[in-house]
Amino acid sequence: MILIARDKTKPLEKLRWSKAGLKLLDGAVSAAPQDGMIRILRGKAAYKLPEKHFHRAHTAIEDYTFLIEREMHKEGFLENEIYLQLVYELGEVYCRIGQNQSAAMCWKRLMNQTLDPDFLHLLKLKLKNLEGKPAVEHIPNTESITSILIRRTVTAAGNALQSWAEEQKK
Structure with a gap:
């Protein structure tokens, strides 16, 4: 659903399909919280979605942290490239929400785990961008009041339609 x-092309359709897909992924994680594949799917979806509309950074952090910790305890669960990508993306998510110290920790960990000169250069740039920033900073919500009202209205209408459809099925 998220890929659909x-x-x-229509924003409301994008929102509806995305939210339906996220709801399924949340349900799958609730049903099988230890399933690594489900965590990868939900974490990647949450990572790719814009934070200002979906507020899923903490979902990505939860899933990526679960996967990284699992890999540290069960070596071989993830391919090395996927593991490195998850740690890098975890740093990106932390950076997006102003958790600069956590982002730096992720990227410093990667510097000790890779020999790729291009990747090392990227990590150095990322760390340099964090220099002088506070450990935690407030990232203002750049969403306009109109956008917030539209999102809340669409959510309320969508919930009402789903409730009505469920009643009709009964």
Whole structure:
């Protein structure tokens, strides 16, 4: 559903498909919280979605942290490239929400785990961008009041329609 949303051209359709896909992924994680594949799917989806509309950074952090810790305890669960990518993306998510110290920790960990000169250069740039910034900073919500009202209205209408459809099924 999230992949279908990606290809939709109308914003409300994108939102509807994305939210439906996220709801399924949340349900799958609730049903099987130790399943690494489900965590990868939900974490990647949460990572790719814009934070200002979906507020899923903490979902990505939860899933990526679970996967990284699992890899540290069960070596071989993830391919090395995927593991490195998850740690890098975890740093990106932390950076997006103003958790600069946590982002730096992720990227410093990677500097000790890779020999790729291009990747090392990227990590150095990322760390340099964090220099002088506080450990935690407030990232203002740049969403306009109109956008917030539209999002809340669409969510309320969507919930009402889902409730009505469920009642009709009964």
